Amino acid sequence: MQPCASFLLAQLNPVWFADWAYARLTSHQPSSVRRELMVVQAALTHGRKVLKFPLEDKLLEAAFSVIPTAHGRERRLSADEEQRLLTAADQYGGDIPSIIRLALETGMRRGEIIPLRWGDVDFTEKTITLRAGKTKNSDARIVPLTQAAEELLRGLHHESPPNARVFPEITKPDSATRAFTRLCERAGITNLRFHDLRHEAASRVAPYASMASLQKIFGWKSPSMVWRYNNPSAAELLKIRRDAERSRLAETRVAHQEERV
Known part of the structure; x- marks a missing residue:
């Protein structure tokens, strides 16, 4: 050609x-x-x-x-695996335990977490601002903090200047990946990637947020990405179905009562 x-x-x-x-x-x-x-x-x-x-x-x-569509991963982190992973991370020490916890709480990518500076963290608004050019699609994004994420970051802050790194010990995304791989080996966890933490975070919040909100929070360009990253477990699907059925039956009872009146 x-x-x-x-x-x-x-x-x-x-x-x-x-x-x-x-x-x-x-x-x-x-x-x-x-x-x-x-x-x-x-x-x-x-x-x-x-x-x-x-x-x-x-x-x-x-x-x-013309590129074949890849089958999205559906790897979820079980409660037992999460406990073993975090225990291994705490024993490992350094920045990696906080990096993993922040990934699980926010769904941020490793390339978004590692370069974070304290000037990107707003404790008043309880958000992280990812600047244009610093995300995968180069668009700026506001990441809302869960209470656990806020407490984690407050515990690390120590009046650090705005230009200081949040995680000064790990400066390259690949270093986080290597550490994560070692932790999985120590914890006896197989077939788990750092990026799977983003899937896990999305799947946890998906039942309680609209598709538009999920796109904003996680920085996805299209609704199809929401479906790709939202991987509800069988138990979560059952809960959603049962909750929907309870709501339907409650509405039916109210309608019958109104008819009698």
Whole structure:
């Protein structure tokens, strides 16, 4: 194929990118091709919005559409696993116990937690502000703090200046991942990734929040991501169904009483 760099900007077109994606899929995993396209998408977006280049805004739509949809993970953290993980983390010490707890309470990604500075934490509003360019999709986001998350951060604060790191001992996301892997091994937990903590956080709050609220809290662009990350357990589904049935029966009883009156 003719290299993309050989085209003028005005010659870039969706067909070329779709053909490139097809060819790339013959030798690379769909997830790898998707990540490469996301890099290109970021460059094109910068060129269009910041540099004001005359670029179409849907140049990569066809390319993304040819990538097979990955089956989302449905790994949930059981209560026993959570206890063992946190016990192992507390024994490990350092910043990692707080990083794991904050991930479970907020659903923030490791790349959003590690660079946090105290100026991003607002104890008055009880929120964390993730600045534009600091999230996966580069959009700014306000993260509301649970009571446990607020107490955790207050315990770490110690009048730290705004530009100080919240977690000074771990400065790279990969370091958090390696520590997390070691903790899982020590705790006897298999097939658990740091990113699964985000799934767990989303699944815990999903039964009590609207889809629009979930998108805002977790920073998802589309409703489909809500379904991908919300993985209710069988017990949670049963509770939702039973609660709905109780509400329906209560409304029916009230309606019958009103008819008698």
